[in-house]
Amino acid sequence: MLEPALNETEQDMPLWKNGEFVANDWRTVEDEAPIPDGAPTFVSLARWRAERETLSARNAPLGLLLAPDSDWRDIVADLPHFAAIAVSVPKFADGRAFSIARLLRDRDGYAGEIRAVGDYFIDQVPLMTRVGIDAFQTEDPILIKALENGEWPEVTNYLQPALGPKEVPAGTRPWARKRG
Numbered sequence: 001m002l003e004p005a006l007n008e009t010e011q012d013m014p015l016w017k018n019g020e021f022v023a024n025d026w027r028t029v030e031d032e033a034p035i036p037d038g039a040p041t042f043v044s045l046a047r048w049r050a051e052r053e054t055l056s057a058r059n060a061p062l063g064l065l066l067a068p069d070s071d072w073r074d075i076v077a078d079l080p081h082f083a084a085i086a087v088s089v090p091k092f093a094d095g096r097a098f099s100i101a102r103l104l105r106d107r108d109g110y111a112g113e114i115r116a117v118g119d120y121f122i123d124q125v126p127l128m129t130r131v132g133i134d135a136f137q138t139e140d141p142i143l144i145k146a147l148e149n150g151e152w153p154e155v156t157n158y159l160q161p162a163l164g165p166k167e168v169p170a171g172t173r174p175w176a177r178k179r180g
Contacts, residue, residue, distance in 0.1 A: 016147050017135040068096035079110045089118035098131045105132035122146040126154040
């Protein structure tokens with residue numbers, strides 16, 4: 001289970017969004033820690049369930065932090081309360097964040113920011129965007145350098161449709177998609 005912690009250096013952690021690094025104003029707080037007034041803050045699913053009424057009344061952006069083993073089906077109606085949802089990638093080989101993002105977008109209709117946090121590689125970033133992740137928080141110097149250099153190791157032909165822009169059928173195989 002993901003253990004959210006108040007991270008004093010989190011604002012200094014690079015956030016890549018819309019093809020560039022942007023300011024990261026968000027904080028993640030432990031379940032027992034006070035929530036900073038007026039600051040965009042991620043809370044755990046357990047804290048949301050326990051403090052829903054209080055957190056709903058905040059006058060600052062609220063985010064939800066989902067661990068890979070989270071089951072959020074009982075709060076789908078609450079998703080509009082969240083300006084952002086952070087999906088945890090505890091190890092690069094753990095693909096549950098991909099599934100969580102796809103379910104949030106397709107099944108649950110979530111339209112806000114979905115942010116990947118944790119341990120992932122540049123090779124995974126284009127695939128993460130295909131399932132609906134649109135922001136990437138990392139402190140991995142190799143990943144940061146790759147994004148700064150514009151590296152994008154993308155496959156241009158796919159066998160499954162996704163959320164990517166400008167995908168069109170490729171030739172005589174309608175199940176194959178080509179990035180346009």
